[in-house]
Amino acid sequence: MNFTHFNESGRAHMIEVSDKDDTKRxxxxxxxxxxxxxxxxxxxxxxxxxxxxxxxxxVGGIMASKKTSDLIPMCHNIxxxxxxxxxxxxxxxxxxxxxxxxxxxxxxxxxxxxAVAATALTIYDMCKAIDKDMIIGDIYLVKKTGGKSGxxxxxxxx
Numbered sequence: 001m002n003f004t005h006f007n008e009s010g011r012a013h014m015i016e017v018s019d020k021d022d023t024k025r026x027x028x029x030x031x032x033x034x035x036x037x038x039x040x041x042x043x044x045x046x047x048x049x050x051x052x053x054x055x056x057x058x059v060g061g062i063m064a065s066k067k068t069s070d071l072i073p074m075c076h077n078i079x080x081x082x083x084x085x086x087x088x089x090x091x092x093x094x095x096x097x098x099x100x101x102x103x104x105x106x107x108x109x110x111x112x113x114x115a116v117a118a119t120a121l122t123i124y125d126m127c128k129a130i131d132k133d134m135i136i137g138d139i140y141l142v143k144k145t146g147g148k149s150g151x152x153x154x155x156x157x158x
Contacts, residue, residue, distance in 0.1 A: 064118030
């Protein structure tokens with residue numbers, strides 16, 4: 001079996017993508033952070049002492065998407081053309097969705113996933129003084145477009 005991220009000597013390397021075509025690429029990922037109802041209410045009312053939780057978390061997620069190659073060993077540095085975070089607030093959780101775009105030789109799935117994780121971690125950091133029981137979970141790729149493999153949509157999302 002040939003592993004793509006190992007060279008002839010069996011050592012890790014970043015794969016060569018210069019021969020790949022530039023295509024428009026989009027990735028959407030989701031996840032959530034469960035918390036006490038009281039914590040959600042304080043976020044809604046702007047009563048968290050550290051500030052506007054969702055605004056800060058949104059910026060944190062966007063920043064993380066731009067730094068993915070610094071966190072994931074074999075990720076290529078990618079010039080992102082867009083990165084956005086959306087929230088859905090429920091009674092005891094906040095659902096997070098990221099959408100990341102580029103035009104390039106490699107996809108942005110990892111950037112979308114990292115954006116969701118960093119957004120959730122930022123929410124945790126901003127609220128941990130009042131709720132250490134928060135649970136971050138179910139981070140997954142919803143959709144990706146572009147590249148040689150084309151479109152992917154998670155089965156449950158179709």
